[in-house]
Amino acid sequence: MATFREAIQAKQHLVKRWKKMPGVVGIGIGFANGKDRKGGACIVLYTVNASASVKRSCPRCVSVRSVKAARRVAVPVRTITSGPCCCHVQVRDRAFARQYRGRIRPVIAGYSVGYPGASGTAGLIVQSASRSAQRYLFSNNHVLNKNNTGGYTETIQPGGADGGRSGRDRIGRLYRFVRLRKNGVNYIDAALSIPTANQLLAPRYATVGVVRGHVRSYGVGNRFKKVGRTTGRVSGVVESIHTDIDVDYGNHAGLGTIRFRNQTVIRGTVAVSLPGDSGSVWLTESNYAAAVNFAGSADGRRSIAFPIQWAMQAFGIRVARAAGSRGQMRTNGRKQKNPMRTQPLSAAQLGTIVTKGARKANRRKQKRKGLH
Template identity: 35%
Template sequence: MDIESVRALKTEIATRIVPRAVHAILASGGFSITTLSLAKARAGAEPELALGVAPGRSRNDVKLAVRLQRRSLQGSKLIETIRERSRNEVDIRFVGRIDRQRLPWYRSRVRPLIAGASVGHYKITAGTIGALAIDRGSGRLVILSNNHVLANENDARTGDAVLQPAAHDGGQRPEDVVARLAKFVKLNPRATNEVDAATAFLARSIDCDPLNYRGIGKLAGTKLDGLLPGAPVKKVGRTTGVTHGRVTAIEVDNVVVTYDIGTLSFDDQIEIESTGRGAFSSGGDSGSLILDNENLGCGLLFAGSETGGRNGRGLTYANPIGVVLRKLAIQLAIP
């Protein structure tokens, strides 16, 4: 199928087929309080199903991506209906529960500061510096990462201390304070989210190298025109280091992720699987910048599933970088 046909099909399934299936399941007494409805997901129900665009059989061909977060759906009437409606032009995978990355490994103090290093609000465990970017309003350098890394899932104030390394990796106040919280896009459990993103003003006394992505090379700029399914990507993060993967779906809607503040839904996300032997990301890699084959920044990593992908080690989810930059009013460094 062409991409516009898949987009239309995705919308039809999300707005017409899924709600009818939920009604039938509830009428028969199934699922108890857990349903496929986005409204219930926003209220804290368990995740169920996400839809997106996956690569097809040829260069210009795509198909519907269906990501199941509940095993009982694999043989359900709902999936049969989706297969029929898509004429089997569909990529269906079970990915399990998707959690924000939060199981950090040890990382050390890094000076000059570079992307990929351990970082975090002083009250959180650890995440990753995605980029050292430029705030458009002030012209100052900022650290780019996730809201749940720099702003503790909305529970932070402008000016709060940001540590490098993060607290879980031994960072302490005041000696490891490298930045102060600048901006964050508020996470909303009761509405659809687009990004999990925040910035922190870098202390003027901290040396940094904004273009250095150790193990990958130099940042070449920003890719604002979006990724295509099948595109090769890579990242450097404080837990799994440099990893390589490929985009398995774009424009994925209703990606439901568990946070401490509740169960949140995200639309228009990028899905990535590892092309190596290990996982593309793991706990503590949250906030990593996704780079394409030309070292252009194209996404902000924020979550991952426990399974899925060709090697079964899980799938990674990222916000499109253009939306992140616009909402935070920043730009990536230019060579």
């Protein structure tokens, strides 16, 4: 049986050959039997379809040097037809969990949020890891930022696809974000909105209540739950980690299809990631934040997510709690460098993620009103 460390070596080998595997949209690491660790680790290839040409381009195994002995190990390859993976902001209505699309004050995690014209999901209510009591709304860049730039973007609740209007439903504005790169490495799709008043955001999560904090890492087979604007409350299991994957952003900010590194794929038995669910946060069974949904497979049954620990590192934030307290970071008592689990961003990786500030007001409108 192959170990996770050996599977990571094999994955790195395949990533270099990606161009020679047409139809492959993602390369990750999971369980060889698809259920538990008894069968060892494998490479998981996500493909656009199950055609003969795609199958011919996918190897059945990859040979790598054993970690423990002077021999070679054949790491098996499991192929999953996921279809193309797309980011999930909603610009039109769909008949799913309507209860999370209405106006709610104060705003809590799990409900519709966005900007005029589009809706995603309020992921978490967070605050600075320092002593500041300022609260922020955390979600995806493409949910809170209309064009992937530092221009002014109004945050409204409900989002624009759910009847939210500029001015009347404004709760804040884009505050900080990580720019998505068309030609470069992407790790997270994340942004913060600052409210017009702290009282507009309540540190609670729909149907769950209090989020206790966040986990530093998690592994294949872990079971999660979340609430999203479209699919409502759903559950899923981590199918693969360390997954490099191509995500189609369509016409949003001229991005097209861009690549993300070391992502997590979470599988549901029903749709768990549909348009409008972007920004929703997966929780552990004990109510700790774990991963951030930002895209999904063609049928919605696979969520593409990144570890929330990465956003906490990038923005210097923690889960907000009542009375100004901050959620704890749970380490689970595991080894810090365990290939079977996700890892916090290294110093080098964190150095490539630059958070950018957004303008406080729309200067064009100010000029028209003679205020600037």
